[in-house]
Amino acid sequence: MESSACPFCHLTFPSLELQRHANSHFEDEDEEAKDLKLANQIASSSGSVDVDSVSPLIASQTRSNFYHVKDGLISLLKNCLELETQHNSSVTILSGYVDHFQCLPSVDVGWGCGWRNIQMLSSHLLAHRQEARQVLFGGSGFVPDIAFLQRWLEIAWERGFDPPGAQHFKCKIYGSNHKIGTTECAALFRSFGLRARVVDFGPKESQPFYLSVPGSTLGQTVMKRSIIQVSGPMDRYVHHQQGSMKPRHSFDSLGYGRSGNFTGKSGGPQILVDWVWNYFSDKGLTISGSNRVVVSDRAPLYFQHDGHSRTIVGIQVKHQQNGIHQFNLLIMDPSDGTIALERSLKKNVGWQKLIKRGVHTLKMPQYQLCYIDPGIASGVELQQLKTINSIFIEL
Template sequence: MLTCEVCGEELLLEEDMKTHLLLVHLESDLHCPLCFLPADSYDQVHAHMSEAHPEGQDNLPKHPSSTSASTSRVPVGQSEDAPAKKAKCIRASTLVNLKSQEQEIPPEPEHTGPVSGTLSAEEPETSQESDNSQPRELCSSGGRPGSFQAMERSGEPEQWLKSPQRLLSCPMCALVCSSPSVLQEHVELHLEEQNPEKGNSSTDLKLAVQLQQEEEDRRRREEAWQEKEHFKKLQKHYGLDGSGGYRRQMEKTMEREVARGLLAPADFHCKKADLMESLASGIDDGRSRTCGAVEALTEFYQTKVRDCVHVWLCADTDHFGASTGDKGWGCGYRNFQMLLSSLHRTEPYASSLQGACFPSIPQVQRMIEEAWKAGLDPQGASHFNQRLQGTRAWIGATDIYVLLTWLGVRARIVDFHQPTGPGDTHPRLFDWVRQYFLQSSQSSRLPPKVIRTSLPPLYLQHQGHSRTVVGVEQKKNGSLCLLLLDPGSTLSLSSDAVSAAIRHIRKFPSSLKHKQYQLLTVQGVLSAEDKQAAVFNSRTFCAERIP
């Protein structure tokens, strides 16, 4: 004999015991026979049926451990009474029919008509006493019997929450969630929709914004510090750091010479007196001036140079070299003195420049400041803070343009802003200079080897330095060579030193390889109206660009 471990019923065969367990004790698939609410035990089915379906107590499956006759133990050899057998048959039939209905009957299609969670009054109840009877369907028009929709529409959602799944409802809408984590995520979505700024102000976002702001502040402070240091270096490099100008540098140089024993104290006081007199008069002392540079070049090319076809030279020009007072920063001023020395020998410039005869460097600075006050080059004036006197400020082609315009001389700036030949050379610059000197040549006859013109020299500027172009040489192979006077070097015109000096004057294309060059040329005298227009146009310079 085999005894059921659940209800104690004894059976003869093992196949009968399996059938008994399947039909009577479907513990793994217990649910309400009316609404199919799942349950874990018979106690939960009893509790649910007594609260939700009191009218269906007749179909309630009996608990295997109850004292009813359907589950009582029967001694061996005795048979169960009729009521117990009947109850057991009803229970088995109900469970089998419910199981088969859940597996075989497909869900009814949805529709949008009225929904009712109770049986219609006109629908007759079927008998549950018969083995072939079907249970009542507690369902709506949409959804499977026993679904949550049917429970909610019947007005009893709390019974669903009492199920073992422990479903949780959203406090902000009618949605029911199956777990606390799902409910938490759902509620957070509600909160983000009501307050969209809350997500943007989360802790991670605030931290990211704070770190980005700190990085931006640090970068700005670093850039400001670097810009300040760079500006200090530029001021020191260009003589705008307040360390003194021409006079102060001259005095310091003489004091060092006295300290080293190179200059006697008496000579120091004599030179200082001469310096003060020159500064007071505004006229250069002439110590660094060398006259007759063009004459010496003419003689050299006529007698000693054999490999050139032609050489063009400008009008007479004096060489001005750097002195102890402007060494390292005065090239622009010295080149202006060279140009001015040539203009004083050429008409019509000589009559217009009677009041500007060989000015000293401090006097040139004073003249530029007067030009600024007259309205010329407001941007340049702002760059130098309206002050040049007493500084070692560098000047360039635009400052020479301003100075010449203020003196009534028409000037023009040509900008060779990029190389035009192989190896960063500037062949276009050489061709332009040759064409400049050719404008005064006579085309009716064959030009001589050395051509002296009445044209003023050219002011040549590049980054960090400037020189004066006094001529151009053309060789037999067609190559060109510029003749430059450099204020940074001394010039000796003695018969023995000319050959050595000419090596520093001749510059071939391979020697001029800076990225940018500017040429300033003088083109006549300005009338009063032209000068006023030039003052107005100097607010924005428009140099001619080649190429």
């Protein structure tokens, strides 16, 4: 088929498509002006990134392909959990809408989990936070594919976000199959002004070490970073002097009795689960009667351990007859197929094995979480966000 070059962008197209493509340059003039305005806003917010490098990215980025579940997986999950409450005394708190992005064969299986979790968090932020929708990915209103997320991360590095991470990857990640970790997630979101926070969980001896460099472990080459005390909504849950967390189960409002009645294990991975419960129940949710599955305004959590990352979309607690409270993290794993998740939830069969993770499954010595506080940072606060610090909680 005969091809010709576009006189405007010089890209080559089949002759039958060339006229339509060339006309699109005139149709998109308003969009280009909007893109240029957004590019200037991004470039001027901090750092010395070239406007010319941002504007084409905003204009050319493509929406990530994913299997869209009608009504959303969270809605299907909520239905299944409500059916469960007819047979047990459980209480569940969920995040809002989240699209599931799975790793695809011949595309990103084996290395793309971090990017897929960023996409899941992004889908929630775009759906629930107007201020985030206006700034994320140049205000595109959609979740870009991995290649463009990689380019946005490079721009974050160019603007001075997470210098140790930039050094580790030599400021180049576009087009690669490099695994990423929690600090890359935080750096990308922070570059848009989002207040992404990192929490480390691990043994006390791991506190001085930078855990999120993919593949890094104690005893090998690791990168140090400072541990600071972050002032924010989660600050009240951290016992700063000893770097541990005091459980604060809001069982009074949930009809589970006083928090002093909690008789589960108080150490090890239970500390992480306590933190997640406190995170989702931060607003003092009131649950009573038949309404024991609620949706909070909390964003999902980026959940990292050595070799893999997942997305926490909620937490469930069951009040057992022996007085022990059994917790289950509710997780979306990019290694799972979206169609399989949808099918299991619609049929109410087998979804527990895909989504529920009890405390006994948390066998890794170290974990990291990334959560995103509301609002958009600017000025001095935005400059401070360039350094990725974390809260450390001893397991």
